[in-house]
Amino acid sequence: xxxxxxxxxxxxxxxxxxxxxxxxxxxxxxxxxxxxxxxxxxxxxxxxxxxxxxxxxxxxxxxxxxxxxxxxxxxxxxxxxxxxxxxxxxxxxxxxxxxxxxxxxxxxxxxxxxxxxxxxxxxxxxxxxxxxxxxxxxxxxxxxxxxxxxxxxxx
Numbered sequence: 001x002x003x004x005x006x007x008x009x010x011x012x013x014x015x016x017x018x019x020x021x022x023x024x025x026x027x028x029x030x031x032x033x034x035x036x037x038x039x040x041x042x043x044x045x046x047x048x049x050x051x052x053x054x055x056x057x058x059x060x061x062x063x064x065x066x067x068x069x070x071x072x073x074x075x076x077x078x079x080x081x082x083x084x085x086x087x088x089x090x091x092x093x094x095x096x097x098x099x100x101x102x103x104x105x106x107x108x109x110x111x112x113x114x115x116x117x118x119x120x121x122x123x124x125x126x127x128x129x130x131x132x133x134x135x136x137x138x139x140x141x142x143x144x145x146x147x148x149x150x151x152x153x154x155x
Contacts, residue, residue: 001025002061004069004104005032005131007052007096008077009085012144013153015055017076019146023064027143028056030136032098033127039135044092052096056134066104070111073097079115080122095126105130 008014011029019027031044034051044051057069077085079095097112099105108128116124136142145153 004057005098006073007054009093011053016145023060026058079124079126082125097128098131100131
């Protein structure tokens with residue numbers, strides 16, 4: 001199994017999208033890329049911790065490739081929107097890829113470049129940075145939509 005970590009705005013809908021992908025064996029929502037140890041949702045929402053809301057994905061590379069995960073990531077949010085996705089505004093909603101290996105970094109940068117050339121007129125603002133400490137979000141955030149019988153929360 002391998003890990004991938006993505007920030008694409010509110011983590012509820014993004015987690016559900018990844019959970020539906022064949023080859024994804026586990027997901028968890030949490031916070032990454034900030035300065036505060038063991039942040040809570042309330043802490044992150046202040047904008048002072050520096051964390052992004054993220055989904056950490058465990059996957060079987062024999063069933064699903066990292067490139068396929070990237071494709072889902074790019075199509076699950078607006079990567080040209082700085083610190084905002086839909087009605088959610090703040091640095092915690094930034095678009096980011098936290099890579100776990102040099103191969104992931106290379107693939108993420110190549111996919112961003114390709115998408116910028118072929119898919120968007122506005123600049124893609126997605127950060128591509130090394131994975132940091134992943135702080136798992138509170139239990140009530142885990143599989144939030146699935147627990148409520150919802151498939152998405154996109155507006």
